[in-house]
Amino acid sequence: xxxxxxxxxxxxxxxxxxxxxxxxxxxxxxxxxxxxxxxxxxxxxxxxxxxxxxxxxxxxxxxxxxxxxxxxxxxxxxxxxxxxxxxxxxxxxxxxxxxxxxxxxxxxxxxxxxxxxxxxxxxxxxxxxxxxxxxxxxxxxxxxxxxxxxxxxxxxxxxxxxxxxxxxxxxxxxxxxxxxxxxxxxxxxxxxxxxxxxxxxxxxxxx
Amino acid sequence: xxxxxxxxxxxxxxxxxxxxxxxxxxxxxxxxxxxxxxxxxxxxxxxxxxxxxxxxxxxxxxxxxxxxxxxxxxxxxxxxxxxxxxxxxxxxxxxxxxxxxxxxxxxxxxxxxxxxxxxxxxxxxxxxxxxxxxxxxxxxxxxxxxxxxxxxxxxxxxxxxxxxxxxxxxxxxxxxxxxxxxxxxxxxxxx
Numbered sequence: 485x486x487x488x489x490x491x492x493x494x495x496x497x498x499x500x501x502x503x504x505x506x507x508x509x510x511x512x513x514x515x516x517x518x519x520x521x522x523x524x525x526x527x528x529x530x531x532x533x534x535x536x537x538x539x540x541x542x543x544x545x546x547x548x549x550x551x552x553x554x555x556x557x558x559x560x561x562x563x564x565x566x567x568x569x570x571x572x573x574x575x576x577x578x579x580x581x582x583x584x585x586x587x588x589x590x591x592x593x594x595x596x597x598x599x600x601x602x603x604x605x606x607x608x609x610x611x612x613x614x615x616x617x618x619x620x621x622x623x624x625x626x627x628x629x630x631x632x633x634x635x636x637x638x639x640x641x642x643x644x645x646x647x648x649x650x651x652x653x654x655x656x657x658x659x660x661x662x663x664x665x666x667x668x669x670x671x672x673x674x675x676x677x678x679x680x681x682x683x684x685x686x687x688x689x690x691x
Numbered sequence: 692x693x694x695x696x697x698x699x700x701x702x703x704x705x706x707x708x709x710x711x712x713x714x715x716x717x718x719x720x721x722x723x724x725x726x727x728x729x730x731x732x733x734x735x736x737x738x739x740x741x742x743x744x745x746x747x748x749x750x751x752x753x754x755x756x757x758x759x760x761x762x763x764x765x766x767x768x769x770x771x772x773x774x775x776x777x778x779x780x781x782x783x784x785x786x787x788x789x790x791x792x793x794x795x796x797x798x799x800x801x802x803x804x805x806x807x808x809x810x811x812x813x814x815x816x817x818x819x820x821x822x823x824x825x826x827x828x829x830x831x832x833x834x835x836x837x838x839x840x841x842x843x844x845x846x847x848x849x850x851x852x853x854x855x856x857x858x859x860x861x862x863x864x865x866x867x868x869x870x871x872x873x874x875x876x877x878x879x880x881x882x
C-alpha cells in the first residue's frame with residue numbers, strides 16, 4: 485500500500501484532490517500504475533456483473549498499436565504529400581528539359597549562322613588563293629603519279645571552274661586521276677572534314 | 692468532481708495530442724464497450740474487432756467531441772453504430788430485439804448464447820470473478836460496505852460518508868484498503 489495507490493483510488497473515484505494534472509501525468513507515464521488502475525476497474529466491473537465472459541488482456545494494447553500504426557501512416561501520408569510536390573518539380577523539369585535543350589540548340593544555331601556569314605565572305609575572298617594552293621597540290625600529285633607511271637604527256641590544270649582537264653591523248657593518266665578522284669569522293673562522303681577538298685577536286689562529269 | 696470531469700480532462704489531453712491519455716480511456720471503458728457490442732454481435736472475435744474499431748473511430752473523431760455529452764455516452768453511441776453498420780454490411784440478422792444505446796449497457800441480453808473462441812480467456816475470466824467475490828466476502832464489514840456502496844450502488848464519497856456516518860477521509864481510506872486487499876488476490880492472475 486502506497487500513498488500513490490491511495491491517490492490513484494481517489495482519482496478513479498473522481499476525486500483528484502490537489503495536483504490533479506500531476507497525478508494524471510504519473511498515471512499516463514507509469515505502466516504499473518495503469519495495471520493497478522485496470523485491476524481496480526475490474527473489481528467494480530465484477531461487482532456490477534459488467535465484466536465480459538471472456539476478457540482479452542491484450543485488447544487495449546491492440547487498440548493502441550493500431551492507433552500508433554495509423555499515426556505512423558498519417559505521418560507517412562504527410563511525407564507522401566510532400567513527395568508528389570517534389571515529384572511535380574522533377575516532372576516539370578523533365579517536361580521543360582527538351583525545351584531547354586531546344587533553346588540551347590537554337591542559340592548555338594543562331595550564333596553559328598551569325599558567325600557563318602562573315603566566314604563565308606572571308607572564304608569567298610580567299611577562294612582564288614585556296615584554289616591556287618589546291619592546284620599546286622594537284623599538280624604535285626599529278627607529277628608524282630606521272631613519274632610513277634609511263635605517262636609522259638603533259639597535263640594542264642585549268643584555273644577556272646576548278647576542273648581538271650587532262651588531254652584525251654593521255655588515257656592512262658586520266659584513268660589514274662579519275663580513280664583517285666572517285667576514291668577521294670567516297671571518303672569525302674563519310675568524312676565531313678574532306679568536303680571542301682571534295683568540292684575542290686570534283687569529278688569531271690564530261691569525262 | 693465527477694467521473695465525467697476526469698474523462699473530460701483525459702479527452703482534453705487526447706485532443707492536445709497525448710495518445711497516452713487515450714490509453715487510459717480505452718482501459719477504463721474497454722469492457723463496457725465490449726459488453727455493449729456483445730448485445731449486437733454474438734461472435735466473440737467479431738465482437739472484439741468491432742469494439743476495437745469503435746475505439747479507433749472514437750480516437751479519429753475525438754477532435755470533434757465538444758463535451759456537450761458525456762464521453763462514455765458519445766463512445767457508446769459510436770460503438771452501437773459501428774456494430775449496427777457491421778451487421779448491415781454483413782447482411783446478418785440483429786439479435787431480433789431493439790436495444791436503445793443508452794440502455795444497452797444495462798441489458799443482459801442473450802449472453803448465454805455467445806461464442807467464445809478462446810477457452811483460456813474464458814477460464815481466466817471465471818477465475819478473476821471467483822477471486823474477487825471471494826476476496827470481497829473475506830473483507831471486514833466496514834471495508835465491504837464501503838466498496839459495495841461505491842462500486843455496486845454508485846454512491847459518491849459524500850453519500851457513503853452520510854450512510855456510514857463517518858468522515859469522507861475515512862470513506863476514502865476504507866475504499867482504498869478494500870481495493871488493495873482484493874488487488875493482492877487479483878494481481879497474480881493477471882501477471
